Amino acid sequence: MLSLTESLVDKLNYHGKTYQLDLAFDTVLKFYELLDDDNLEDSEKISVAFEMFMGFTPDDADFAIAVFQKINQYIAKQPYGDEGEPNVDGNGQAVTPQKYYSFTQDAEAIYASFREQYGINLLQERGKLHWDEFKALFAGLGPNTYFQRIVEIRTRDTSKLEGQALNDTLKSQQYYELNENKTEKAREQQFTGFMNTLKAWAQS
Template identity: 65%
Template sequence: MLSLTRSEDRKSNPTGLNNEFDYQGKAYKLDLSFDTVISFYQLLDDEHFTAEEKVSVAFEMFFGFKPQDADFAVSAFEQISNYLREQPYGNDDDDEPSSDMQGTPTPAIKYYSYTQDAQAIYASFREQYGINLLQEKGKMHWDEFKALFAGLNDKTYMSRIIQIRMRDTGELKGQELTDALNAKQYYELNENKTEEAREQQFTGFMNTIKAWAQS
């Protein structure tokens, strides 16, 4: 049995945030610093690696060693993927996805990218919190980063970009419409524009690990 746990070692982890996995009675240290998680997202997008290479690199990112036990790897990344998908709100399993007028499910639009928007996120953290994210690499936990990111106020650079991407232009006209469309185009995400695309990446990643476990 493997589960994500809170560390009781206050010296190595004074916040008590998740940083361990328990597997068959043994605790494994887990690197859940924000930059490691973002590097994992980048790895999923990187077409230069094969699916098998991504599994090996990702495991080394989080655990510091290459996977030897396929069952352990499957259990670990099932827990990690569930953890990374988790949101503070709207996690009810009974919630149905939104649909269009014909009843076809419509994927949730992705309005930000931790990688493409990295500079805007950096500027926003400096602006609102006085935090230099470059100095927080390997230190700031993903839980803390997510909480601070979600708490960015409407005046920060990142929040303004999200507002531009989310703006409904249906009733705009003339120069106001032109300006809004130009802004949307300028700040448009390059790829993976929906949460559905991210879910497909996670699914493909997990299928590779499960195939290894069954081989």
């Protein structure tokens, strides 16, 4: 998580030894894309992920598991904690909030919004802009940026709209609809599956 008094995290300590980490924003985004890649087996994803973050695939199973737990906890960490009590449906079951953006599908809108608001060319920042910096800037994108206008359309309440206004909004929501809505719980389950494969690999 970004700190104004401490250096950006780019190293990991394990049993007294320090390892360099690649936590550039594009590396983290590639990792999330890797989790979504149906063309690779989880065992292949493990090797690719280690190469992405650390530049090698370790032989030590305990090390491998500990490292990915630490990396996942770090990149998923939010500055303001959780969002309070979970929402529940009519049956009292917890309802996970729906995601309204995709780093992959909304890549062009995010790129355009960073250029518009910050004057930052994300293509030129690959390998340089730290994940913590990217995450803070991403969270600070204003309501008039291209990306946030798309999010506003996706989250717009249509219950009180009618006529042409309703028709136009539904068309816009359909146009900008995500190909695949990912929830936070789905992301957690996805990573859990990845970790289970990693543990199975470690015990083999």
